Amino acid sequence: MLIGKVIGSVVATQKDEKLEGRKLLVVQVHNHVNKPLDQYVVAVDSVQAGPGDMVLYATGSSARQTTLTEGRPCDAVVMAVVDSWDLGGDNVYEKWA
Amino acid sequence: MYLARVTGRVVATQRYEGLAGVALQWIQPLDEDGKPMGEALVACSVVSSGPGDMVTFVDGREAALACPTTFVPVDAAIVGFVEQAVSKGVDLARVAGGA
Numbered sequence: 001m002l003i004g005k006v007i008g009s010v011v012a013t014q015k016d017e018k019l020e021g022r023k024l025l026v027v028q029v030h031n032h033v034n035k036p037l038d039q040y041v042v043a044v045d046s047v048q049a050g051p052g053d054m055v056l057y058a059t060g061s062s063a064r065q066t067t068l069t070e071g072r073p074c075d076a077v078v079m080a081v082v083d084s085w086d087l088g089g090d091n092v093y094e095k096w097a
Numbered sequence: 098m099y100l101a102r103v104t105g106r107v108v109a110t111q112r113y114e115g116l117a118g119v120a121l122q123w124i125q126p127l128d129e130d131g132k133p134m135g136e137a138l139v140a141c142s143v144v145s146s147g148p149g150d151m152v153t154f155v156d157g158r159e160a161a162l163a164c165p166t167t168f169v170p171v172d173a174a175i176v177g178f179v180e181q182a183v184s185k186g187v188d189l190a191r192v193a194g195g196a
Contacts, residue, residue: 001139001173002119003107032105032123032137046113046170054123057108058137061158062172066113069170079170080112080121087105087123088148 001054003082004029004047008043025070025078026047027057034093043076044069056080074083099134100127100182100189103150103175107139115166122146122175125155131182131189140173151190153177 004027012024022044029039041059046066055078057063063077064070084094091097120142124139128134138156138160143163146152154160160174163166184190 001171003139005105014113032125047111050113056112058170058172060172062161062170065158065161065168066170077170080109083108083110085105085123085171092105 001079002029002042002057003054003056003071003085005036006051006053006055006078007040008051016048016073019044020073022068022074025055026078026080027055030054032087032092041076042080044074045078047076047078047081049081054082054095056082098153098155098176099153100179101125101126101140101144101154101175102133103148103152104137105148107183108126113170115169116141116164116171117165122148124152124173125146127151127189128153131184131187132139136139136172141171142173142175146175146178146180151179151182153179174179 007028008026010024029037099125107121107185125137154175156173163174
């Protein structure tokens with residue numbers, strides 16, 4: 001999975017009907033030292049993530065392995081909201097910091 | 098399947114149901130010389146791996162098959178704890194660091 005920050009959401013009333021009712025989040029990719037990269041993805045939300053949340057998202061066919069996205073045209077799904085992470089014991093990100 | 102070094106841990110209490118109790122760890126994929134290859138990523142771990150350990154991991158949809166519940170949105174999973182990995186006559190597991 002990769003990590004990113006929810007920087008916005010997408011509203012598309014005219015879309016594939018299989019995606020109706022799914023919240024589309026704009027996620028800017030961050031790397032392991034929490035550096036924002038010049039990359040983003042639009043992912044279906046499956047854990048009620050909101051703007052500003054640091055999240056984990058899965059891509060490819062794995063993204064269709066949720067009750068919300070099974071059998072639907074979806075290749076990216078937010079599957080966790082990150083509280084914190086460390087690298088070799090050094091804290092890199094803390095949601096409450 | 099690739100070799101990787103576990104480099105960190107991720108805490109995420111709000112997660113997709115079915116992933117309860119699954120450890121999330123930062124891994125750095127390694128090349129055939131044990132050197133870092135490509136970007137670090139987060140993988141589920143079902144073996145007792147921790148930072149510093151060399152592991153094998155699977156990516157793509159098959160990664161979910163390594164999890165306790167298999168219908169989960171997972172695209173990377175640690176599936177092996179490496180004791181020895183000989184490549185070109187060198188045991189990479191003895192190569193210090195690597196990430």
